[in-house]
Amino acid sequence: MAMNEPVLETSPKVSDEVRKTTCYMCACRCGINVHLKDGKVAYIEGNRDHPVNKGVLCAKGSSGIMQINAPSRLRAPLKRTGPRGSGEFEEISWDEALELATSWLEPIRKSAPEKLAFFTGRDQSQSFTSFWAQNFGTPNYAAHGGFCSVNMATAGIYTMGGAFWEFGQPDWERTKLFMIFGVAEDHDSNPIKMGLGKLKARGGKVIGVNPIRSGYNAIADEWVGITPGTDGLFICALIHVLLKAGKIDLDYLAQFTNAPCLLNAATGTAEEGLLLRDSDDKPLVVDRATGTLQPFDKEGVKPDLAAQIDIDGVTHKTVFQHLADRYLSDDYSPEAVAERCGVSAGRIKAIAAELARVAFEEAFELDQPWTDFRGNRHEKMLGRPVSFHAMRGISAHSNGFQTCRSLHILQILLGTVEVPGGFRFKPPYPKPVEAHPTPHCHSKPDCPLDGPHLGFVRGPADLALKEDGSPARIDKAFTWENPLSAHGLMHMVISNAHAGDPYKIDALFLYMANMSWNSSMNTRGVMEMLTDKDENGDYVIPRIIYSDAYSSEMVAYADLILPDTTYLERYDCISLLDRPICEADAAADAIRWPVVEPDRDVRGFQSVLVDLGARLKLPGFTDEKGDPLYKDYADYMVNHQRRPGIGPLAGFRGNGTETGRGEVNPNQLQRYIENGSFFVEHVPPEAAFYKPWNAGYQDWAVGLGFYDKPQPYLFQLYVEPLRRLQLAAEGHGDRQPPDHLRQQIIDRLDPFPIWYAPLEDAAVDTDAYPVHALTQRPMAMYHSWGSQNAWLRQIHGQNPLYVPTKIWQENGFKDGDWAKVTSVHGEITVPVAHMAGLNENTVWTWNAIGKRKGAWALDEHAPEATRGFLLNHLIHELLPPKGDGLRWSNSDPVTGQAAWFDLRVRIEKAPPPDESQPEFDALKSPVVKGPAIVRQKVTS
Ligand code: SF4
Numbered sequence: 001m002a003m004n005e006p007v008l009e010t011s012p013k014v015s016d017e018v019r020k021t022t023c024y025m026c027a028c029r030c031g032i033n034v035h036l037k038d039g040k041v042a043y044i045e046g047n048r049d050h051p052v053n054k055g056v057l058c059a060k061g062s063s064g065i066m067q068i069n070a071p072s073r074l075r076a077p078l079k080r081t082g083p084r085g086s087g088e089f090e091e092i093s094w095d096e097a098l099e100l101a102t103s104w105l106e107p108i109r110k111s112a113p114e115k116l117a118f119f120t121g122r123d124q125s126q127s128f129t130s131f132w133a134q135n136f137g138t139p140n141y142a143a144h145g146g147f148c149s150v151n152m153a154t155a156g157i158y159t160m161g162g163a164f165w166e167f168g169q170p171d172w173e174r175t176k177l178f179m180i181f182g183v184a185e186d187h188d189s190n191p192i193k194m195g196l197g198k199l200k201a202r203g204g205k206v207i208g209v210n211p212i213r214s215g216y217n218a219i220a221d222e223w224v225g226i227t228p229g230t231d232g233l234f235i236c237a238l239i240h241v242l243l244k245a246g247k248i249d250l251d252y253l254a255q256f257t258n259a260p261c262l263l264n265a266a267t268g269t270a271e272e273g274l275l276l277r278d279s280d281d282k283p284l285v286v287d288r289a290t291g292t293l294q295p296f297d298k299e300g301v302k303p304d305l306a307a308q309i310d311i312d313g314v315t316h317k318t319v320f321q322h323l324a325d326r327y328l329s330d331d332y333s334p335e336a337v338a339e340r341c342g343v344s345a346g347r348i349k350a351i352a353a354e355l356a357r358v359a360f361e362e363a364f365e366l367d368q369p370w371t372d373f374r375g376n377r378h379e380k381m382l383g384r385p386v387s388f389h390a391m392r393g394i395s396a397h398s399n400g401f402q403t404c405r406s407l408h409i410l411q412i413l414l415g416t417v418e419v420p421g422g423f424r425f426k427p428p429y430p431k432p433v434e435a436h437p438t439p440h441c442h443s444k445p446d447c448p449l450d451g452p453h454l455g456f457v458r459g460p461a462d463l464a465l466k467e468d469g470s471p472a473r474i475d476k477a478f479t480w481e482n483p484l485s486a487h488g489l490m491h492m493v494i495s496n497a498h499a500g501d502p503y504k505i506d507a508l509f510l511y512m513a514n515m516s517w518n519s520s521m522n523t524r525g526v527m528e529m530l531t532d533k534d535e536n537g538d539y540v541i542p543r544i545i546y547s548d549a550y551s552s553e554m555v556a557y558a559d560l561i562l563p564d565t566t567y568l569e570r571y572d573c574i575s576l577l578d579r580p581i582c583e584a585d586a587a588a589d590a591i592r593w594p595v596v597e598p599d600r601d602v603r604g605f606q607s608v609l610v611d612l613g614a615r616l617k618l619p620g621f622t623d624e625k626g627d628p629l630y631k632d633y634a635d636y637m638v639n640h641q642r643r644p645g646i647g648p649l650a651g652f653r654g655n656g657t658e659t660g661r662g663e664v665n666p667n668q669l670q671r672y673i674e675n676g677s678f679f680v681e682h683v684p685p686e687a688a689f690y691k692p693w694n695a696g697y698q699d700w701a702v703g704l705g706f707y708d709k710p711q712p713y714l715f716q717l718y719v720e721p722l723r724r725l726q727l728a729a730e731g732h733g734d735r736q737p738p739d740h741l742r743q744q745i746i747d748r749l750d751p752f753p754i755w756y757a758p759l760e761d762a763a764v765d766t767d768a769y770p771v772h773a774l775t776q777r778p779m780a781m782y783h784s785w786g787s788q789n790a791w792l793r794q795i796h797g798q799n800p801l802y803v804p805t806k807i808w809q810e811n812g813f814k815d816g817d818w819a820k821v822t823s824v825h826g827e828i829t830v831p832v833a834h835m836a837g838l839n840e841n842t843v844w845t846w847n848a849i850g851k852r853k854g855a856w857a858l859d860e861h862a863p864e865a866t867r868g869f870l871l872n873h874l875i876h877e878l879l880p881p882k883g884d885g886l887r888w889s890n891s892d893p894v895t896g897q898a899a900w901f902d903l904r905v906r907i908e909k910a911p912p913p914d915e916s917q918p919e920f921d922a923l924k925s926p927v928v929k930g931p932a933i934v935r936q937k938v939t940s
Contacts, residue, residue, distance in 0.1 A: 015042050019595035020676040022574060022581075024567035025060035025067065026782035027122065027187040028052065029574055029581050031676055032061060034595045040936065041065050041568065041596060051588045051680050052581050053190040059780050060189075063791040067566055068596065071930030072550045072788050072857035074563035076601040078926055084539060085516075085531045087556040087854060087924035094603065100560055102615045104543050105136075108506050109616060113137030113443045115506035117474050117497060119490050120144070121513030122783065125606050127578040127648070128636070129511070132609045134449045135620035139441040139464065140474045140505070141453045142488025144513060146891075147898040150487040151395040154895050155404030157456060158484070158722075160417060160715045161430030161692060163404070164188075166579050168429065170387030172198050174421040177358040177386045179207040181231055181407060182393020184215030184776040191583075192216065192389070204385075205358075207351065209234070210393055212802075212844050213837030214776050224351070225839040227342040228772040228901055231394040232403030232755040233332075234341045235410050238352045240332040242413060243324055247356035249384070249415025250305060255372070256693050257412055257715040259320035260285040260303035261296060266314050270732040273723045273751065276316060283714070285318075296714060299375045319718040323409075326752050342839060359384045359414045366420050370686045371695045373712035381689050385421030386414055392777075396901045398759040401484070401894040405719070406753035412715050418690050424584035427683065428576055428706035430692050432713035433721070438462040441472035448619055457483055459724035460735040469738075471502040475896075480737035480745065481889065482896030483725050489896040491521055492889055495877050497541050498529035501887065507543040510554065511605055512564070517553035517855070518783070518848040521875040521890065521898065522825065524918065530557040547605045550785060553855045556923045563602040569594050570604040571634040571669075575648040576706070581678070585688060587660075587704055589650050590678040591637070591669065606633035638668050646705045651679025660704030722749040722894075740886065748893045760890070760902035763879045764824045769904035771807065772839070773821065775847040775871055783848050787864065788856035790934065798863040799849035800833035803907070806840040808832075811909045820910040823874035823903060829910050829917035830869045843907060845871060850916065854923030857930050869916040875903050 015035030023030045023044075031050025035042045044064050048055035077097035082088025092100075108115045117140040118133045120126065126143045133141035145153065156163020165188050170178055172195035186192055196206065196216065208220030211228050226234060242248055253259040261283040262276040275283040282295035286307030293309065294301045305320040330336060334345035341348075365380040372378065388411055394403045408417075416422035418430070433456045440451030441464035457463060457478060464478035465471065472478075475492045477485035494515060497505045513519050520526040532540045546558035549566050564570075572592035574581050582588050613621030614628035621629055630636040637648050645661040647653070652671035653662025659681050665671070672679060681704065687697035698710035729737050729745035737745055748756065780795040781787050787796065801821065803813060811819070819832045821843070830845075838844070850868035853860045877898075879888040890899050 020047055020673070021568065021595050022572070022590045022592045022677055023061045023064065024124075024572070024592065025064050025786060026189050027124065028189040028191070029124070029590060030057065030061060030190055031590070031678060032057065032064070034568060036596070039596070041068060047676055049676055050678060051583050051586055054194070056190045056194055058190055058193075059795070060782060060786055060792065063786070063789050064568065066790045066792075068568050069934060069936075070550065070788060070790070070857070072927055073566065073600060074549060074551055074555070074561060074602060075927060077563060078555075078561035080559045082924070083531070084544075084559070085527060085556055087926060089561065089926045094601065097560060097562060098608070098611060098615060101545055101562070101612060104507055104545070105612070106616055109136055110446050112445060113447075114139055114474075114503070116140065116509060117493055117505050117507070118509040119488070119493055119513060120511040121519060123512050123605070124574060124579055125572065127575055128573070128606055128633075129609065130453055131620055132613055132618070134452060135613065135618040136616070137443045137447050137449050139443050139449060139453060139472050142475065142477065142490055144490050144519070145487025146475070146477070146485060146489040146896055147491040147519065147900070149392045149395040149897075150485065150895050151400035151892055151897040152391060152404050154484050154486045155401050156408060157436065157486070158433055158716060158719045159405055159408040160412065161432045161713065162425045164389050164391065166426065166582075168423055168425040169584055170195060170389065171421050171424050171584070174383060175199060175385050175387040176202070176204045176362055176421065177207070177354065178204060179209065179355070179386070179388050180216055180220070181209045181388070181390035182395065183210065183389060183391045184212065184217070184393070185779040186389075186391055211772065211774060211839035211842040212776055215779055218837070223837070224343055224347070225837070227340065227839060228774060228842055229397045229399065229758040229761070230337075230341040232399055232406045232753065233337045234343055234348065235403070235406040236327060236332040236753070236755055237334045237337045237341075237348050238355065239327045239406070239410055239413060241334060241349055241352035242356060243327055245352070245356065247352075247360060248413040249359070252415035253320060253413070254303045254305050257717050258283060258296075259323065259717055260305050260307065260318050261714070261718070262286070262307065262309060262316045262318055263322060263718070265316045270727060273727070275720055297373055297712065301374060323717055323752060342841070355386055355414060359386045359416060364421070368685055368688070370690060372690065372693045373695055373698070373710075381420055383420030383422070384414060384416045386416045387421070387423045388416075393901065395897060396899060398890070398892050398899040398902055399756050400897055400899070401892050402748070402750070402753045402755065406755070409717060409753055412717065417715070418692065420689055424689065425691055426582040426584050427587040427701065427704070428580070428582070431707070432692075432711065433458065434713070435707055435711060439464050439478045441478070454486055454488065456486055458721045460728045460733055463735070465735075474503070474505055476502065476889075477896060480741045482891055482893055483749070484721075484894050485896035489889070489891060489898070491877055491898040492891070492896075494520070494526050494529050494541070498532060499887070505541065507545065508541050509545045511547045514552045514554045516557045517852060518850070518870055518872060521872060521877040521900070523870060523872045524826075525876070527557065547608065549602070550788065551855060551857055551925060551927045552785075553852045553923070555926060556855075561926075562605065562608050563600070564605045565598050565602050567592055568596055569598045571632075571637065572606070573633075573637045573648045576650050577642060577648055586680045586682045587650065588678055588680040591649070591672045593669065593673055593677065604633055606636075610636055634669060638666065639664050643705075649679070650681070650704065651675075718751045720751065722751045725749050726751075740884065744893050758899065758902040759879060759893075760899065760904055763882070764904055766904060769822075769824060769906050770841065771905050771907055772842040773823070773871055773874065773903045773905045774842060774844040774901050776844055778846045778849070781848075787849050787851070788858060790930070793864070796846055796849050798831075798867040799846040799869065800831045801843050801845050802835040802838060803832050803843050804838040804840045805834065805836050807843065807907060808834045811907065813909060818910050818912045819907050821874065821905050821907050823905045824880055825876040826873050828869055828871070828873050829913050831867055831916070843905070845869070852920055852923060854925050857925060857927050859929060860922050866915045871903065873918060874905060875900060
């Protein structure tokens with residue numbers, strides 16, 4: 001038989017070299033081995049040694065090979081020749097491009113640096129881009145967090161010093177009950193999938209709370225198809241049930257949270273509702289052993305949760321007593337919230353009971369001694385195997401900050417944060433608010449800004465306001481409208497710049513942000529604002545510079561294009577100063593390096609910024625003689641020091657063996673490359689849990705340079721900075737909000753989490769627009785830049801509107817039908833598909849599949865352009881007018897988070913149009929269309 005069989009090569013040689021770098025097909029940042037054959041990428045596999053993915057690679061990651069072959073890659077710098085929005089450009093040299101950019105930016109810096117708005121999208125070099133903007137001197141800098149998940153990040157930092165994703169993860173080895181809210185796919189892509197695999201293999205349980213049963217919810221053991229925007233109410237009901245049953249961790253609350261801290265009850269004073277503090281400004285607790293007031297961190301103190309203390313005839317109670325009063329209210333009983341949430345009272349009680357059972361009856365101990373910040377030695381670590389994860393689904397609502405806060409309160413009441421089996425922080429988190437900067441906004445001609453742009457407001461004094469009380473920033477971040485806007489409000493930049501509210505700008509400089517398409521609300525309106533001219537015939541936004549690697553829709557709306565490389569052709573720094581790749585057991589950072597050289601006239605954007613910084617003679621980029629400090633971004637990664645001994649990369653410093661702190665090592669990048677492009681430093685066993693209170697962890701963190709001295713802190717069930725802002729709204733203090741915002745601040749900035757209906761519910765007639773409309777992130781793609789990938793397009797080449805059974809039947813829909821979907825702002829006509837696993841009052845579609853004709857080098861008849869669509873056309877960046885003449889942003893009033901998911905629509909059957917509506921004219925493409933077939937032979 002063997003004689004007639006053909007001889008097959010079952011292990012063909014696919015590469016002659018392997019180069020290890022870091023994936024960027026999503027923000028998870030797995031380690032990858034890039035196999036090269038004859039100098040070309042032949043295939044990509046996961047790096048088994050890498051701390052993030054341990055060899056696992058997803059469909060997106062392996063499709064990176066098509067990303068660097070994409071016809072949509074920009075090929076050279078471009079200068080606009082036709083009208084804005086036409087897509088007509090000429091290719092120019094880099095010298096010409098950089099001279100042009102300098103000629104636009106230099107006068108702005110010398111006269112009024114705030115006239116430059118510099119905003120970046122999904123880049124991962126924010127500590128660098130913010131450093132550049134700070135040296136330029138403009139207050140107008142932020143990344144995309146304001147339209148992504150700032151509610152999640154900010155609520156986490158203010159409550160417990162960190163949130164999910166980069167901040168932390170479940171203890172996947174030990175957790176038994178995992179509850180996820182508002183997550184389909186996530187930035188933490190492979191680790192969550194690996195973790196879920198471990199959990200399921202152990203027989204653990206997953207509860208998914210999401211109106212849509214997609215992504216992780218599809219493998220949940222229990223799915224809660226909640227009504228959008230009511231997660232906070234549902235969580236408050238869980239808290240109500242747990243408090244009523246006494247199923248909370250009193251010992252944890254007393255030791256590690258501000259539950260035993262005393263609130264000032266002196267009614268009507270400027271201190272009402274603030275924490276009682278000693279002369280060193282430390283919050284006070286009553287010591288159970290002595291009955292005396294003591295600073296919370298005094299050695300040996302045993303805080304009393306039930307203490308009450310009389311001072312000058314006023315009785316002051318603990319945070320815990322106030323919290324119990326709040327959530328034991330019948331307003332939060334399961335019966336009171338069930339209908340609104342679309343979850344029965346019995347189910348809410350059953351879920352609360354399950355959380356309590358696993359947290360308390362399946363508690364366990366690790367034989368691991370540790371010492372807390374009060375000097376107490378503990379022989380064991382107590383585990384509670386319940387963990388949570390949440391993301392944009394609960395965040396992107398106008399009530400999202402308080403909803404995210406309520407979830408953290410639930411975690412803390414169960415005693416499941418930073419304990420074995422629970423949720424664990426990833427270094428350099430946790431960090432209290434006090435370890436973060438406050439926002440800075442004071443700009444002067446020809447000077448750097450007075451400090452970092454973004455930060456955490458402690459009270460009215462930190463708001464970014466000018467002397468006259470008007471907003472200092474173009475996006476109105478850190479104002480009374482949204483005081484805790486720690487990531488800025490990118491979704492308001494173009495609208496405010498166009499309206500000249502609070503002022504006009506001269507130049508808009510964007511990186512990796514598809515603002516004329518899927519990254520904007522009110523997409524058509526944004527296109528009009530970008531192309532609008534004033535009475536003199538000049539563009540209202542005079543200059544637009546844009547950097548992207550691909551021919552996205554935004555390219556057509558810029559005057560100057562600075563073409564970026566792909567992630568396999570560049571140096572990048574995934575830094576502990578920024579958004580690192582740490583795991584709960586280890587601090588880690590990583591690099592990318594050019595595993596292949598670009599075959600086009602493109603440059604890494606960060607290197608372009610280094611060059612521009614030198615041409616503009618920015619202080620952080622030039623020495624005292626005005627000579628460039630750095631050759632390019634790689635040079636900056638090695639030689640820049642943010643503080644003495646602390647640079648962008650923590651590994652291989654000094655002589656190559658120093659970690660965290662150390663002198664510059666000229667061979668640092670080579671050491672990273674030899675190590676697989678990452679560096680990892682493990683947390684010592686005694687420091688692995690209880691990180692905010694663990695003396696061992698605090699010392700380890702100081703050694704690595706996360707902070708300069710130990711700073712243990714308490715979790716904040718009660719967020720005092722919110723109360724300080726409320727006090728101002730009540731009339732206390734010098735810095736006062738405008739009258740029209742006083743009640744909003746008092747109502748929405750409650751120091752305990754509250755629930756209120758999404759603001760669009762109050763702004764529109766919900767009988768006319770009865771249906772909720774959402775998007776989900778596709779598991780196989782990452783926003784727009786994956787959806788032109790030839791392999792990934794095979795999975796999602798178009799996106800129907802998914803409709804639940806009730807609405808499907810009411811409208812008599814059949815397969816192949818189309819529907820008109822109308823919001824208060826606009827209408828679209830799109831293909832529909834039936835989905836049973838969906839909240840009965842919700843429709844949804846995949847995010848960012850729809851494309852504009854002419855963009856991304858796709859054929860004009862590509863399904864993405866003819867049947868694909870965006871929900872963005874239905875969403876406005878402003879709420880409908882209230883008749884008061886003011887512009888009210890469609891954002892969370894605490895943080896400014898874009899309220900994408902508050903959208904209300906009505907849906908009706910429509911005759912099939914030729915294409916999804918609205919249709920737009922095709923853009924002229926600055927790149928050629930892709931060939932029908934791409935062949936690359938990689939085996940020998
Ligand atoms: S999860 Fe993200 S970073 Fe990891 S392999 Fe997939 S695309 Fe790449």
